[in-house]
Amino acid sequence: MSVLTRDEAQTRAQLLDVHHYAVDLDLTGGDETFGSTSRIRFTARTAGDTFVELKPDALHSVTLDGAPLDPAALTENRLPLTLTEGEHELTVTATMRYSHTGEGMHRFLDPTDGESYVYTQLFMEDVQRVFAAFDQPDLKAVFDIAVTAPEGWTVLSNGITEQGEDGRWTAATTPPLSTYFVCVAAGPWHSIRTEHAGLPFGIHCRRSLAPYLDADADEILAVTKACYDRYHEKFDEPYPFDSYDQAFVPEFNPGAMENPGLVTFRDEFVFRSAVTATERMTRAMVIAHEMAHMWFGDLVTLRWWDDIWLNESFAEYMGYQTVNEACSDLFADTWIDFGVTRKSWGYDADQRPSTHPVAPDPEGVPDTASALLNFDGISYAKGASALRQLVAWLGETDFLAGLNIHFKRHKFGNATLADFIDNLAAATDRDVHAWAEQWLRTTGVDTLTPRLTGEGNRWDLAVDRAGSRPHRIQAGLYDRRPDGELALRERLLLDVPQQEPARLTGPRPDLVVLNDGDLGYAKLRFDEVSEESALRGLSRIPDPLTRAVVWNAVRDMVRDGELAPADYLEIARAHLPEETELAIVQGVLAFARQEIADRYVSADDRPAALAALREIARCLLRRTEDGEEPDLRLTAVRALVDSATTPDQIASWLDEGTVHGGPELDPELRWRILARLAVLGATDEAAIAAELERDPSATGQEGAARCRAGLPDPAAKAAAWAAMFDSDDLSNYLFTATALGFWQPEQADLVQEYVERFYDAAIALGDRRGPAMAEAAGRHAFPAYAVDADSLALGERRLADGTMIPALHRKLVDQLDDLARALRVREALG
Template sequence: MSVLTRDEAQTRAQLLDVHHYRVDLDLTTGDETFQSRSVIRFTARAAGDTFVELKPETLHSALLDDEPLDITALDGNRLPLRLTEGDHTLRISTTMRYSRTGEGMHRFTDPTDGESYVYTQLFMEDVQRVFAAFDQPDLKAVFELSVTAPEGWTVLSNGITEQQPDGRWQAAPTPLLSTYFVCVAAGPWHTIRTEHAGLPFGIHCRRSLAAHLDADADEILAVTKACYDRYHEKFDEPYPFDSYDQAFVPEFNAGAMENPGLVTFRDEFVFRSAVTVTERQTRAMVVAHEMAHMWFGDLVTLRWWDDIWLNESFAEYMGYQTVNEACSDLFPDTWIDFGVTRKAWGYEADQRPSTHPVAPDPEAVPDTASALLNFDGISYAKGASALRQLVAWLGEKDFLAGINIHFKRHKFGNATLADFIDNLAAATDRDVHAWAEQWLRTTGVDTLTPRLDGEGSQWRLHVDRDGSRPHRIQAGIYDRRPDGELALRERRELDVPQEAPAELTGPRPDLVVLNDGDLTYTKLRFDEVSEESALRGLSRIPDALTRAVVWNAMRDMVRDGDLAPADYLEFALAHLPHETELALVQGVLGFARTQIADRYVAEDERPAALAAIGEIARALLRRTEDGEAPGLRLTAVRACIDSATTPDKIASWLDEGTVHGGPELDPELRWRILARLAVLGATDETVIAAERERDPSATGQEGAARCRASLPTPEAKAAAWSSLFDSDDLSNYLFTATAQGFWQPEQAELVREYVPRFYEAAVALGDRRGPAMAEAAGRYAFPAYAIDAESLALGRSHLADDAMIPALHRKLVDQLDDLNRALRIRTT
């Protein structure tokens, strides 16, 4: 299949003005394929040659101005068109194939009740899997969809959709949209409808999740309405579509997708087991993130994929900020979770060889295949951090004024980075263009370190910068009280680089925390006195966001080889049992378990690392016996399970159906325990099958696949490997679950023979099944626990494989860099 190049898109955009699509889909023709008919009305500004894109199972006919085209001329995904100047109508009839990879029109049959559901994910190039289109973001058009669906199904789309007397479902014509925003979701949905601000709102899920959606509906709708109202306070342009539906769909690859008027979410956000308030906050943030896209992305859309950060960074920043403002009665400070969890994604991505500017040069994104690689921690987390710093430097009033100019000038059109910066500059006297060059066109992470000199009650604070970006920060100045608490003396606003050191009055501070408040994007280090105070007194810092900043600095010190992993665990053991902020406990335990215990300590040190994590978890369990902190207790239970080195305790929980002192085991905890027992060789296929019968859901199906792949026998590993790479039967979610079970640190020797087999198998898989599955293979099926020089050299030798598709190549570059970092930390 040919990828679309930027040059080709520019040429076609100069030639064509696309007006209207009429798309008719027939979903009643079987479980494997569906019928698709497109009628496209457009104007050619001059005579010329171009093409329309489609990826059909069968192309039945194509007519240009009622004249048949040669359908054998279809070359990959391109049907050539020779146009005269003027208006044209293109009619194309195809049979299309349903997907099981989360791309195009994905079809899912619920194992709980046998009901089937379909939904579209048309991002980047996948509209071509559903209907023929001039598939690029700057050829916007009106879309009018009709869908023939099986009896008993409901069809959702971008606009209000109603069933006609002949049984077809007709969606209202859309405003001007890019092709990748068109959405259809069809099936026997469980639906809850309401109205807000004069618009119909709806939430939808598959029937087997109805009770769980009902339980959370009030919260989901309250968040949705609060964010909607808050955006209307911020933005001058009103919500631009005729309804707002949110569909929680199965086997969804992303967190969510901002289809105008019909946002699709992964249906794990319909919680069927107990979750923490932080996980509910994450769902709220995703709701807010996708709603922000209704303006930034949908109303005003990028012209080419080099500006994807404009969509994602903005929505990421607005998602966290808006939940913080509009839903503070439901959730704690969202920026704590962003700082300790999400921001790490950006820091890690920005220190790999694959790093790129937040806003890459257009020449660095020459085609759609390269554009797909930029959906990463830089476009999301680093970009959001940069915008947060911009707001701190510019002021929110001027920032929002610039945003509203942007919306007004480009609504229902396309815009570029240059447009965005010009519109911000129109609202302020500050040099936004220079700021953008320094922040958006550069790569890497700066490091800031405090340095104090003076004596008595007069001290000067210098900020040493390793890097090139300007920063507006707060420096927190702390003194240790007799009771050990690190009390805030003052927060001082600083611009880095400094024109002069900051003058401090009083005794030498016991602790200086740069970037207190986490308003910029940088790594931090401490002066010698502050480092001792921070590491020994971390839990005595009153503000949770300041503690998050210190924990982040410690994580970076471990990753950079400046703090031994064992020391990090020692400090976690000293401070986490006293921590009150759930997001911090989850973030620190997650890093300790998945990075330190699994990758950064040597094999012979791993039992001690797991023991330390288990001790932290048990301390938290003791602290939460009164039932006052259920989220903290649930986090501790999960950590106890994941760090278990012997099966007895967690096996007794499974047998009894409860943790002593609570909670009772729900499906998530039962599968978590069984997966750990499988790794430890303390269960078998009979028990897994019985648990699968107990939980016949899709999640149970995935849990069983994960457990079977985790069993420490040659037969189990051979079967799992075969299902991953020797056939294409697994859906995207079942592939992921199986891959997650296959590689385990405890089983490194058992699976060593598969390490060299991975590369050839993954390349072949990517070639057969495309970028979504290639990315899944690189992310989940990579031999991450083979941490040795031989494995690193083997992986690097395969990076030159010309058959490797870009999505897999990028993922392997990142994985091998992480492996190299782990190896370096182990040998420091």
């Protein structure tokens, strides 16, 4: 299929002014295809040639101003149009194919009750899979959506929907929208409706999840309403759409999508098993993130995809900040979780060869295929960190004033980075343009290290910077008390580079923490005295956000080969049993398990690493025996299951249906245990089938696929491989579940033959099934545990072939860089 280039989009935008779409979809034609008619009214400013996009199963008819055009003229996904100057109406009628990859119109059959659901995900260029369109973000138009649906279905869309005769639903006319924001979700939804601020609000899920949505409805709606009210305190422009629906949909690729008036979420956010407060906070943050897009993204939209960071960085920052402000009665400080888990995503991405500026040069995003690659830790986590640094430097009052200028000037239109910076500059005397060049147009992570000089009670603090960006940070000075606590003496506000060292009062501090409060974006190191204090007294630092900053620094030291992985595990063993902040426990355990135990230590040292993790988990279990910290106990149980090297204890839990002292085993824990037993060779197909009969849900199907792929049996591996790569039957979620089970560090010899086979298989899959499945293959089906020089050399040779689609190429660049890093860590301290 042809991808749209930036030059083509600019040319078409100069030619066309698109006014209105009437889209008519017929969902009653069976499980494979649906009907689509698109009527587009537009103006050609001059006579000229252009094209409309469509990816049909069958194109039936095309008329331009009432005159038929030849459907055979469709080439790949483009139908050429020759236009005279003036008004035009184009009508395209086609049959379209449902997707099972989370792109276009995705169709899902719920194995629990046999009900079907469909929903659209039209991001980037996937509107063409649903109806004909001039598919680029700066050709906004008004939409009228009509859908004919089976009896018993409810149809949701961007505007309020009403049901007419013969199953035909119509949605209220929208304000001007970019094509990728159009959304339809149809099926026998379970819905909970309410009203807030004079608007209808609703939350929706498939019927089989109804009890779980009902259980969480009060929290979801409370978060939604609190964030809505907080945004109206921040923004002068009112919410610009006629309703606010949130649909939790199955097999959704991203976390959520900001369709105006109808936000779609992956339905894992309807929790059917026990979750921790941190996971609930993540759901709240995603709700706030998507709502922020109603202004930044939906009301004011990027002109071209080089400015996608403006959408995502802004929503990421506002999501965390707004939950912190509006939902503090429900959740702890959201910035702790951001610092421990989300920010590391940005740091890691920024150190790979694929890094790019937060705001890439437009020439660096020449087409939609390259634009898709920028949805990563840079555009989300680093961009949000940069905005947080901007707010610290600019002040929130001026920042919000600039945003409100931006919304007023560009509402229902399109804007660029230059527009955004100009509007911020209009609200402050600071040089925002220079800030943008230094922060948004550069790549890489600066490293900041404290340097103390002096004696007695006269000490100076200088900050050595490896990098080029300016930083406004706090430096926390801590003294060790007789009881071992590292007590805060003071926090100094520093601008780096410094004009001169900061003069301290009192004796040399025992610990200096740069970026205390985590308002900056930089890797941190310690002076010699501070490093000893930090590693020995980490759990005795009173502020959890400061502990998160220190843990991130220690993590980076491991990744950079400056701290042995075994030493990290010893630090975790010393301090995690005393840690009170759940997000820190979860983040440290995840890094220790997924990176250290599985990749950074050798096969000979792995049993000791897993033993250290089990010891930490058991300490946490002992600490939570009184039932006072159920979230921490759940985290410990998960860690103990994932790190088990013998089946006895976890098998007994599965047999008894409970962990002694709690928790009871819900479906998530049962599948987690069974997956680990499968890897250990302590279960079989009969047990997996019995568990699937117990839980025949969609997540049960995924759990069974993962367990079957995890069995240490050549036939099981061959069957899993064939399911992933030799047919196209697996949906996006079942593919991922199978891939997650297939590669296991314990089974390196068993799957060695598949390491080389991966590349041809993944390339062919990407060519057949497109970018979403290619990305899934690169992310989940890559042989990440083959940490050896031969595997790296093989991957680099195949990467140089240049025969794979961009989504797979980008993912393999990242995977191979991570593999090279794992080898360097082993070599540096092995």
